[in-house]
Amino acid sequence: MNSKYDIIIIGGGAAGFFTAINIVENNPNLNVAILERGKTVLEKVRISGGGRCNVTHACFVPNDLVKFYPRGERELKGPFNQFSSGDTIEWFEKHGVELKIEEDGRMFPVSDSSDTIIDCFMDAVKKLKIDVLTNHSVQELYKTETHWKVTTTQDVFTCENLVMATGSNPKIWELLQNLGHSIEEPVPSLFTFNVKDVRIKELMGISTPATVKVKKSKLEASGPLLITHWGLSGPGILRLSAWGARELADKKYHFAIMVNWLNETSFDEAIEALKESKEENAKKSVLKYPQFELPKRLWENLVKAAGITEEVKWADLNKNQLNALTEQLTNGEYQVNGKSTFKEEFVTAGGIQLKEVNFKTMESKLLPNLYFAGEILNIDAITGGFNFQNAWTGGFIVAESIAKQ
Template sequence: MEQYDVLVVGGGAAGFFAAINTAERNPALSVAILERGTSVLNKVKVSGGGRCNVTHAEFIPNELASYYPRGQKELKGPFHSFMTGDTMAWFESRGVPLKIEDDGRVFPESNSSQSIIDCFLKQSQKYDIKLKKNHAVRSIGQTGDSWAVETTKEVFYCKKLMIATGSNPKIWQMLQSLGHNISPAVPSLFTFDIDDPRLKDIPGVVAKDVAVEVMGTSLHSEGPLLITHSGLSAPSILKLSAFGAIELAQLNYKFEIKINFIQQDAASCLEVLMKNKLELSKKLVRNTPLFELPKRLWVKLVQAAAIADELRWADLNKLQLQSLSKQLTKAVFQVHGKSTFKEEFVTAGGIDLKEINFKTYESKLFKNLFFAGEIINIDGVTGGFNFQNAWTGAYLAAQELSK
């Protein structure tokens, strides 16, 4: 049996951030982190391709909140207290210089997630935070004014308990048995699996600015589109997967999408094509990509419009021009499944948002029980937003945990 002032369950980003900020504010407190595995901060290590996408350079709280399909309303208040600029200052003041990339993502200057891990471990040692590995939680309960956490090795008692275990079904079940409502987990960041001749043999091709909609729904997005070995990815697709997480799960990941590759309507597109029929009359259609489309994608769409490789612009009739316009502005693809986005596995689901006080991240049902990170039913699109949610919740909870 061990007794602590503050016990943090979960050796990930939110758990460490909560523990460090708690101990930093009140070094007299005894603080410990429980981790079920043999190592800590595993998700931090692999995030951003091993570089750790710390946050995103959006500095207006309400704008930042708009990147969260679930939790958008709830995060506006917390972001006014701790958000991107605060996160960047926190790491930089502790010896981790950061950089903002062109797309707004924020990484350590070292380009290594190890910089973040080393920072956390150093701060933990500085404030004598006890790190208990190989402690899988078996039960959580109250004993008088204390919380009791039984692990596979022993029982811990604490005055205040922070749970930051991410989307761990076993922990969710324990919280459910206590009385918390849990929204079921479904994948939130994933790519679309598509088997279509228009995408065959051109993996790595990027269309810079497309519009995508899920047919039969109100889901739509814009942005870059990446053709992969198994289908489609990049921000335009990942945003759809996040905002449509629940709806797409209900469709069993089988649905149709419509893509406008050029962000123009069919009539405007047809006008440009007819103009090119005159101006490029002697050139092969397949060799003259328009609308700044990558040549390999252009060739695929030309073939899909049933325009033979040897045809010149002058050879095209009105039906062929209309067919090409349709491929460029209203191309329909059948999605037949999903794939995890890189090493990231983000889920929608978790503790009901109505059961959390977002000023303190304390449970509304139980005093001195706090949550942060993906254990709550909050998730963001890709680009550092899920980490920012973790930092914000952990920081605000630490202000209460340290009292």
């Protein structure tokens, strides 16, 4: 086995493969290897988007695209002007994979199968003669004046350029720390909230647009809220967990949230609407006559929480009951005690500090000929294909920089 390469890429995931393929397409003479510590490659690609692979997002303006990144927003502006979602679509089309846009903007292969993306990558590395070496866990990294030395569990390799695409791998972070890089401590980013509350008990599966704020904090997010058997999930909660990753970790995942089940509707607007219902539906039971298109069972629970029994007709509602019901609808307080990981799409905030990377080339500012792509950096996004877009963009820029050498 050849242990001397022009370029070694550590990490056999999305960023690693994309970088390798682009490097050799730019420079067919280069000798490139991907080293992967596991038995298989592209595992996250396989499980992403429920096995369909959420390749990117249909947000085509770089300045809008960066807004989906709680960490990395400023740094990604330049890179996204070089390679953005539109370029991703074109790249995959050129490689025989057609993508489609879903209603929420997420993009998947037309086949609805992540195997399409994996096959595309595996065919490309085979055609380009890129060596993919599994079960190679990196033990040591060493920089000489002229090259890099990489020791794995199986062999010792040398290369001129080294690309790190290892995602959230604490062992690799530690090796890079020993070489002088600083690491932003990793904390979970996409997670759901554990909430035990009589108002949402037995309602699992109900989803409705809502706005959620963290009490005594500036954190706030809107989006569909999904009630689960352990608490609250859905895009709104995941957004909040991404933007609040550090702050909520500091709170040890114990905090209160205020939920507006009417989303953008304010307390005053809600109370006016309820007063109109009082006149229009005078003889009907408040409990049995849901308003604001809220799911029926959720409405019933909120009415009960406001102290209104089944016998109470709309006409009988007094001022205190109206206020209590409006408060439950627009400003209910819920206690969060702990978090649950969101499916397998575990994302962490943390990684190589961004000030130590040149975002024009994705090269380390401290160690020449060392490049980074993907989640190894302190960059992460909310769900929707954005974490993959960061991987594709980083990989593309690394390949361009190496081509220019």
